[in-house]
Amino acid sequence: MASTAFLSTDRHRHLAPLRACSSTAPRVASTADAPVAAAVPGPDAGREGARESVARSLVALASVGHHVFRDPRPPRDRRHHAALVLVGPGGVFLLDVAEDLQVEGDQVLHGDRDVTDDVLALADVAYRAEGELVEVGLAPGEVRPVVVVTDARGVDRRIGPVRLVGEADLLRHVASYGSRLPAVEVELVLARLREMLPDLVPVVLELPEVPTPHDGRTHPSTLDVDEALVAGAAARPVESWMAVLDPAQAALVRRSFNGPCRIRGGAGTGKTLVGLHRAAYLARSRPGTVLVTSLVQTLPDVLRHQLAALAPDVADRVQLVCVQEWARRLLAARGVRVAVDESIARIAFDDAFAALAPDNPLHVPDCGPGYWRVEISKVIKGRGITDLAGYLDIARTGRRYPMSRDQRAALWELYRAYERRLGALGVHDADDLVLMAADELRRRPLDVPYSAVIVDEVQDLTAAGVRLLHGLVGDVRDGLTLIGDVQQAVYPGGWTLADVGVSVAGRGVVLTTNYRNTAQILDLAHRVVAGDEVTDLDGGVVSGERPEQVRRNGAEPVLERCGSRREQHVAMIARARTVARDAGTAGVAVLCATNGAAVHAADALRAAGLSVLLLTDYDGTQVAAVKVGTIKRAKGLEFSHVLLPDVCAELLERGDPPAGAADRERWELQRRELHSAITRARDGLWLGVA
Structure with a gap:
């Protein structure tokens, strides 16, 4: 256990330079980088006075359970650490104090000097703190780096993960997070902080004074303490399960993988929640937009609502949309005509099947028309197969009926007849959306690529859908996160990672503790699938398993x-x-x-x-x-x-x-x-x- 772990000069390894938004290279700093103290230009005495002014203001939040600490070392002796630390129901705030800062685009200026890197150094402090506090289950997003701009009102800007907030707006900013951490978690965080930073000094809990400008100027206005506390009380409460994770889950949110990764585990193990936190974490730590998607149409809407409460600071940088709607939007933006009508498509298939000769090999007692329609949807279109030779040779993962070569050839002819009928009617089926979007991206990739893609319930997507999403980010570090459990697949057919050209070798994580269900509910669920075998995404066979805890x-x-x-x-x-x-x-x-x-x-x-x-x-x-x-x-x-x-x-x-x-x-x-x-x-x- 490192007692000063987040005082290190190490930089946030996943924080890309803001002026290189097209790059996902990690931000690397040398030991010659200016310390955090340099983010606050001006005489030491003035900066200390500004820090004391901010500290006195913050103790007003003691009445709603917040604790304020200052670092006793003078600014010139400080390396990479925060001047003030605030811990309470709203989370952990690491604060530094600055004066006369101007934000122009993605740059922070003090006079003619570019101090962007100095401001971003506070993100490195937060990153180190996150790593220590996950040990007590604090979600990484609950550690917030804030630079307080002294003698200012109406300032609220984000530079990477760091917020710049006017001194007169600070209480309202903190209070706006409302109640996120239960009292027991606040105590755990405080205990961990005392282990990490034994020299932190609690600010005396006294009635806040009106801040006195450290340079003798007239303060722009007094801090409205009552207004801030009222705003905090009115803030939408966040359920503690959003902000407090199991330490293993919290660590997984921040974990970096040198390529695509996979998170799996039984029902109720927190896979979706980890994915949502990971989306917010990646959105904070790199430029660009993070895409979170799923086949389930309702899930992105629900996750969008949760993300607005969990991570309002980056909600605008995470796109949540189901796969088919994403494909539809892409085609519409590119001017590609698409007319999906599943009811007409079903009629087209039924007509094509009814036209088969009585001696067609597809007329077998075990398989009706519905089985063959699924074969076209999940195997031919779902795999993106374009010729008979490819269909004859493919392993039909997830399909138990053993088709002969004659049956495969007959099914291919049925598929072609079905496609001709769709074309004559001028309609598409739902599977065409993904295939057409993939064709369009091969013709012209996205003008602005995603920084990361997170796929939930991945086991229910087709191989073509996963291949499409993988193509958006490729094999870059932390670019693709696949989340799911094959034992919860509710659609026929299947595929393996090898089929879609994705390797997660050495980058797979299994969650083994169920947090959602009672043991009694889980016992019944386990009895339903006990012994049933299904092909996993890695090609192995797994049977119905119960979470370890x-x-x-x-x-x-x-x-x-x-x-x-x-x-x-x-x-x-x-x-x-x-x-x-x-x-x-x-x-x-x-x-x-x-x-x-x-x-x-x-x-x-x-x-x-x-x-x-x-x-x-x-x-x-x-x-x-x-x-x-x-x-x-x-x-x-x-x-x-x-x-x-x-x-x-x-x-x-x-x-x-x-x-x-x-x-x-x-x-x-x-x-x-x-x-x-x-x-x-x-x-x-x-x-x-x-």
């Missing part, structure tokens, strides 16, 4: 057997009313296997007088309504109580799998989907068993 206990899931849909809806409504009365409707969700079943459930709940919000309209905002939607729409989300109507009894029983290969594939897929639905529940689970 489960942190919570609770009530046993309720399984209610019903003889009819009406009986089941009556039981579902009674359960929804019970849990809503105990915990409120905002955390209750009803998840169904199909859109039709979700519509029926929503209608039944509304008829019973309950407020309903469809997952298609859900963006993460806490609304007093029961959320209703499909299991696929709920991927990556979580709710206090989950109700699952229309659960097939056979999926809960450990019986022999179906004999037919295609039937077994569907059976395993349904079990994984049920497993995913069960693990959306934090505290309570109800299953209506048909």
Whole structure:
């Protein structure tokens, strides 16, 4: 344990120079770099007076649980450290004090002198502090470097990870973060800081005085302490799980990988939360925009809402959008016509299949038209296969029916007939979006590349989709982060990392502790998929596994057997009313296997007088309504109580799998989907068993 770890002169290794925004090279400093103290020009006496003025102002926040410390060393003796440290419910603020700074574009000037690098040195201090404080689970984004511009009001600028704030605005700036850390976490941070920096001196807790200008000038205005505290009280509270992580998770957020990396783990292990924190961290530490994407349409909307609370300082530099919508926007921006209509596309496929001769090899008892339509979607289009030779030779990962070469040739002809019908109708299917976007990017890459791409629920994307996203950043350091768990795949078919040209050798991390579910809920989820085998992204075979550690206990899931849909809806409504009365409707969700079943459930709940919000309209905002939607729409989300109507009894029983290969594939897929639905529940689970 280094007692002065973040006083080192080491620079933030992932902080790119602001004047080289097209580069992702790390910022490297020599030992000759000016110390942080140089970021504050002026006589030492004046700077010390400014520091004392700011310190006296900050103690006003003691009434809401903040603690203020100063470093006793004079400015000329300080190397890379903060003049003041503020710790409290709003996080950790590392502050230095400056005067007469001007910001022009991405430069900070003091008179004619460019002091940008001196200001950014405070980011290096914060980086070192982050590394120490992750040991107590503090999320890296909760350490905030701030340069206070003395005798100024209305200053609020960001230079890389560093905020420049006017002295008269400082209290309101700190208070605007509201309450993010629980008292127990504040105490852990304070204890760790005392170990790291035993020389820090607490500022005496006294009533704040009106700051006296250290140079005798008239202060622009007094700090409105009451206004700042009121603003802090009104700030939207941030749930502690956003700001406080497991130390292993907090360290993973900051971890650097020399190329693409993969984060995997069972349901409830915090993969999505780590990905969101990592997006904010990368947005702070490098220029450019970070893309966070997923196949799930609802997830980016919910994450966008969470990011606005978790990291408002970089929310404008993280783009959250599902893969297909991203492709649609690209094509629209490039003037490429696209007309996706899945209902017409289905008719086109059905017509093409109906035109097959009676003796066609695709007419087999085990596989109906739906199986072959998925084959085209997930294997031919999903892999981006462009000729019969490529299809004949490819390994059909995730598909159990063993196709002969004659069947593959016949399927290829069916695919071509389907494509001709789509062309004649002037429509595309959803898979065409990704393929057309990839073609467009090959023709002309993005004018402004992304600095990083984070893919959540990666196991549900097609190989073509992952290949497209990988192409946006390539194999640069920390460019691509893949997050997911193949045991939660809810779409047929599959692929391996080798298929998409991505290597994560030596750059894979497994999260093994479940923080979301109770042990009782997780036991049921595990029983559903226990023993089922699925091909992992690395090509190996994994079976249903339970996380190594489960942190919570609770009530046993309720399984209610019903003889009819009406009986089941009556039981579902009674359960929804019970849990809503105990915990409120905002955390209750009803998840169904199909859109039709979700519509029926929503209608039944509304008829019973309950407020309903469809997952298609859900963006993460806490609304007093029961959320209703499909299991696929709920991927990556979580709710206090989950109700699952229309659960097939056979999926809960450990019986022999179906004999037919295609039937077994569907059976395993349904079990994984049920497993995913069960693990959306934090505290309570109800299953209506048909």
